Amino acid sequence: MEHTLSTLDTGMVGRSYTIEALSLPLKIEKRLEALGMTKGTPVVVMNNKSAGTLIIKVRGTRLAIGKGISANIQVRS
Amino acid sequence: MTQQEEEPVTGCEVQQQTENGADSAPKTLTVAFIGNPNCGKTTLFNAYTGANLKVANWPGVTVEKVEGFVMNHGVSIHLVDLPGTYSLTSYTMEEQVSRNFILSDEVDVIVDVVDASALERNLYLTLQLLELGKPVVMALNMMDIVEKRGMEIDLHRLPEMLGIPVIPVSALKRRGLSVLMHAVIHHKDHVHPDRLIHNHSDKSMHKHNHHSEFAMVYSDFLEDKIDQIKNHLRVRYPDLGNHRWVALKLLDQDADVMKRFPIHDEDTLVDRSYETEIINQKYDFIEEIIGEVVVNRVEKVAATDYADKILTNRWFSIPIFLLIMGVVFFLTFFIGDYLKTFFEQGIDMLSGLAKMGLESIDAGEMLTSLVVDGIIAGVGGILTFLPNICILFLSLAFLEDSGYMPRVAFIMDDIMGRLGLSGRAFIPMILGFGCSVPAVMASRALENKHDRYKTMLVTPFMSCSARLPIYILFSGMFFPQHSMITAYSLYVIGILVALIALFAMNIIDRSHQENALLIELPEYKRPSSHTIGIYVWEKVKDYLSRAGTIIFAASIVMWFILNFGPDGYSGDMANSFGAWLGQLLVPIFAPVGLGYWQITVSLLAGISAKEVVVSSFAVLYDGLNINSTAAVSALAVTMGQSGFTALNAYCMMLFSLLYIPCAATLATIHSESNSWRWTAFSACFQIGVAWIVTFAVFQIGRIILN
Numbered sequence A: 001m002e003h004t005l006s007t008l009d010t011g012m013v014g015r016s017y018t019i020e021a022l023s024l025p026l027k028i029e030k031r032l033e034a035l036g037m038t039k040g041t042p043v044v045v046m047n048n049k050s051a052g053t054l055i056i057k058v059r060g061t062r063l064a065i066g067k068g069i070s071a072n073i074q075v076r077s
Numbered sequence B: 001m002t003q004q005e006e007e008p009v010t011g012c013e014v015q016q017q018t019e020n021g022a023d024s025a026p027k028t029l030t031v032a033f034i035g036n037p038n039c040g041k042t043t044l045f046n047a048y049t050g051a052n053l054k055v056a057n058w059p060g061v062t063v064e065k066v067e068g069f070v071m072n073h074g075v076s077i078h079l080v081d082l083p084g085t086y087s088l089t090s091y092t093m094e095e096q097v098s099r100n101f102i103l104s105d106e107v108d109v110i111v112d113v114v115d116a117s118a119l120e121r122n123l124y125l126t127l128q129l130l131e132l133g134k135p136v137v138m139a140l141n142m143m144d145i146v147e148k149r150g151m152e153i154d155l156h157r158l159p160e161m162l163g164i165p166v167i168p169v170s171a172l173k174r175r176g177l178s179v180l181m182h183a184v185i186h187h188k189d190h191v192h193p194d195r196l197i198h199n200h201s202d203k204s205m206h207k208h209n210h211h212s213e214f215a216m217v218y219s220d221f222l223e224d225k226i227d228q229i230k231n232h233l234r235v236r237y238p239d240l241g242n243h244r245w246v247a248l249k250l251l252d253q254d255a256d257v258m259k260r261f262p263i264h265d266e267d268t269l270v271d272r273s274y275e276t277e278i279i280n281q282k283y284d285f286i287e288e289i290i291g292e293v294v295v296n297r298v299e300k301v302a303a304t305d306y307a308d309k310i311l312t313n314r315w316f317s318i319p320i321f322l323l324i325m326g327v328v329f330f331l332t333f334f335i336g337d338y339l340k341t342f343f344e345q346g347i348d349m350l351s352g353l354a355k356m357g358l359e360s361i362d363a364g365e366m367l368t369s370l371v372v373d374g375i376i377a378g379v380g381g382i383l384t385f386l387p388n389i390c391i392l393f394l395s396l397a398f399l400e401d402s403g404y405m406p407r408v409a410f411i412m413d414d415i416m417g418r419l420g421l422s423g424r425a426f427i428p429m430i431l432g433f434g435c436s437v438p439a440v441m442a443s444r445a446l447e448n449k450h451d452r453y454k455t456m457l458v459t460p461f462m463s464c465s466a467r468l469p470i471y472i473l474f475s476g477m478f479f480p481q482h483s484m485i486t487a488y489s490l491y492v493i494g495i496l497v498a499l500i501a502l503f504a505m506n507i508i509d510r511s512h513q514e515n516a517l518l519i520e521l522p523e524y525k526r527p528s529s530h531t532i533g534i535y536v537w538e539k540v541k542d543y544l545s546r547a548g549t550i551i552f553a554a555s556i557v558m559w560f561i562l563n564f565g566p567d568g569y570s571g572d573m574a575n576s577f578g579a580w581l582g583q584l585l586v587p588i589f590a591p592v593g594l595g596y597w598q599i600t601v602s603l604l605a606g607i608s609a610k611e612v613v614v615s616s617f618a619v620l621y622d623g624l625n626i627n628s629t630a631a632v633s634a635l636a637v638t639m640g641q642s643g644f645t646a647l648n649a650y651c652m653m654l655f656s657l658l659y660i661p662c663a664a665t666l667a668t669i670h671s672e673s674n675s676w677r678w679t680a681f682s683a684c685f686q687i688g689v690a691w692i693v694t695f696a697v698f699q700i701g702r703i704i705l706n
Helices: A026-034 B041-049 B093-103 B116-130 B143-148 B157-162 B177-186 B220-236 B243-252 B255-260 B275-293 B302-311 B317-360 B365-383 B386-402 B405-411 B413-418 B423-431 B436-445 B449-461 B465-478 B483-508 B529-563 B577-592 B597-605 B611-620 B629-641 B646-658 B663-673 B676-705
Strands: A005-007 A016-022 A042-048 A054-058 A061-065 A073-076 B029-035 B066-072 B075-081 B109-115 B136-141 B166-168 B518-520
Touching: A016 A026, A026 B275, A026 B518, A042 B302, A061 B116, A061 B405, B029 B041, B029 B093, B029 B116, B029 B177, B041 B066, B041 B075, B041 B136, B041 B177, B066 B177, B075 B177, B109 B116, B109 B177, B116 B136, B116 B143, B116 B275, B136 B157, B136 B177, B157 B166, B157 B275, B166 B177, B220 B243, B220 B275, B243 B255, B243 B275, B302 B317, B317 B365, B317 B386, B317 B405, B317 B465, B317 B483, B365 B529, B365 B611, B386 B423, B386 B465, B386 B529, B405 B413, B405 B423, B405 B518, B413 B423, B413 B483, B423 B436, B423 B449, B423 B518, B436 B449, B436 B663, B449 B483, B449 B663, B449 B676, B465 B483, B465 B611, B465 B629, B465 B646, B483 B646, B483 B676, B529 B577, B529 B597, B529 B611, B577 B597, B577 B676, B597 B611, B597 B646, B646 B676, B663 B676
Parallel strands: B029 B075, B029 B109, B109 B136, B136 B166
Antiparallel strands: A005 A073, A016 A042, A016 A073, A042 A054, A054 A061, A061 B518, B066 B075
C-alpha cells in the first residue's frame, strides 16, 4: 500500500486517513486536539462537498468541518 | 451524615478540607453538572428541578450557567448546570469560566454527565475532571440508546477503571435520579478514587505505583516530570489541594495556570508544551477502557449514515432544506388558519357576552368601549393567532430535537463562507423564525466576537412568530387569493436581506479572520414528545403572558390615546392624541407608502412587541373584529378608498418585517453586547434598512403599476 501525503479537504468519501499534522491557529488546533484529533489518529471522510466542507468521523464522533480547517490538516492515506 | 469509610492515606495529595466536614450542621451541597455538549445535562437538570429549560439535539443549546435547588435524602442540594464543553483548557472564555467555577470551593461534588452512546469522546472530559482533585460522580446517560443499538456497557468494570461511582440514568425517562443524588451525597468527601483495578501489561520503572492512586497514569517520563514539579509546588504552595492537576497544567503550558502558579526552574522542567503527549496518552487509556467496557461495539450507526447521505447530499441538501422550511411554513399557515376559525368564534362570543354584560349593568359607553373595543379587540385579536404560533414552534422543536439543526450549519457553510461567516451562524438565524430573543442569545455559540456581532445584527431580519399575525391580517385583507404566497415572500425577503447585509458587511470589513466551521453532528433521533411538549408549552406560555401584559397594556394605552384628544373623551379618533402623534410621523413614512397616521401610530406602538401592530389596528378601527372575514374585507375597501392599496399593504408588511423587532430583542442585544452604542446602532440599522427597502419597493411598484 502506497502512503501519500495530502490535505484532508481532498479526502474521498468513505476513505480513512491518518492525521499527520495540524497547521491551524492555536485556538482551533487545541479544540481539535480536545476532540481527539491528534497526530496518528484515523479519520474517516463521510461526506465531502466540492468546496472542502467535510463531515468526518473521528474517535466515534461525527464532525462537520469547514474548508478553512480541512485544508490545513495534513493526512496520510 | 455518616462518613462511608476512611480514605487510605496515600501521602501524596491531601485535599484541603475548607469546611469542617461531614458532621457540622446540615449545609447545602453544591453539585455542578458538567459534560460534553449535547449529552443531556439540561434534561437531567430539568428532571431534578422541574425547570423547563430548553433542550434540543444540537451542541450549544445551553449558553449560560443555570442554578436550581432540590431536597434529596434529607440534604439540600444546589444544582448548577454548566454549558457543555469538550475539555477544560483555557483557550476559550466559556471553558475557562466553567473550569474556574468547578475548581472553586463553592462546588462540593462534580457530576460528570456522560452520553453512553458516545462514550469514547465523553471519557476525555471525564479523565480531565478526575485530575481536578474533587469528588466526581459519573451519570451515565442515554443507556437506552446503547441498548437499542445492541451494545452493552460493563457497569462493573467501568467504575473499577475510573475509580468513581458510575450511575446509569435516563434523564428523559427520569430513571436513576434518586440513586445518582444518593451517590453524590455519599461521595462528597471522596477526593481520592475508589479501588482502581487496571490490567496494564507494560511494566513501569517509575518509583511510585500510581496505578493504585490515579485512574489516569502517564508514561514514566511524564510521571517523573510531574513528581519533580509537584515537589516544587509543595514547597511554594503548600496549601494547594491539587498539586497533580497544577503540575499537569504547567506541563500543558496552560496560560492561566502558569500565571497563577509560577515555579522556579520552570524553563528547565517545562522545556516545551507536553500537551499533545498528555492528550494522546489520555486517549490511549480511553481506548483501553472502551476495549474492556463496551461489549458488541458497532462501528457503523447505519441509520444516521443513511439519513446523512440524503440530507447532506452535495446536490440535494439545499433543495431539501428549502422544502422542509416550506413544509413548516405551509403547516403554520394552512393548518393554523383552519384551527384559527375556532378561536375566532370563541373570541366573538366573548366579545358579545362582555358587551351584553356591560350594557346590562349600565357600565356606560366609555367603559364598554374600553373593554370591548380596547382590551378584547386588542388582546383577543392576538390570541386567535395562537394555533399558528403553536404549529410553528412545534415544527421548529421537531427540527431542533431530531438532530437536523447542526446539519444545516454544514449545508449552509459554503454560502455563509462567502459572506465571511461559518455555517454555524445560520443556526441562530433559523431560530429567529421562532423568536428573535433566544436567537440573538444563540449567537453566543460562535467563538469569534466579530462573527457574533454580525450575526446578532442580521438575526432580527428573520421573520419571527410575532410578525406572523401582521402577515396573516394584511395578506388576508389585500391579497385574499394569494395570501399564503404573499406571506411566504416576506419570509424569503427576510432571509435575503439578512444575507445581503452580511455580504455588504463582508465587503466593508476586510479584517479577514478564520471563520472555519467546526460542529459536532449528533446521531439523528426520534424527537421526544416530552422535550417537544416542554418547548412548545414554554413558547405558548410566553405568547400568552405577552398577550396578558405588553399587549394588554399597549391595547389600553392605544385605546386612551385614540379616544382622548385635547377636548377630552371623544369618539372622533381623527382628533385624538394618537392621530396627532401619527401625523407627526407621516412625512417620514409617506415616501414608503405608509403616510397614514393610523399606520404610523401602529408601527410606533409595535416597537413594544410586533403583535401590537395588529392589536393596535383592532383598537384603531373601533373594535375592528379581526376575526371576522366580512369585517376585515370591509375595512380593506374603506382603506382602499383613502388610497391605501395592495401595494401599500405589502409595504406595510415589508416594513414590519424589517424594522426593530421589539423592545425585548433590543434589551437582549444590549445584554449580549453589553454596549448601548451597539444596541443603538443595531436599532438604527434595522430602521434604516427597513426604510430603504420599503422605499425601493414602493417607488418601483408604483411605476410598474401605473
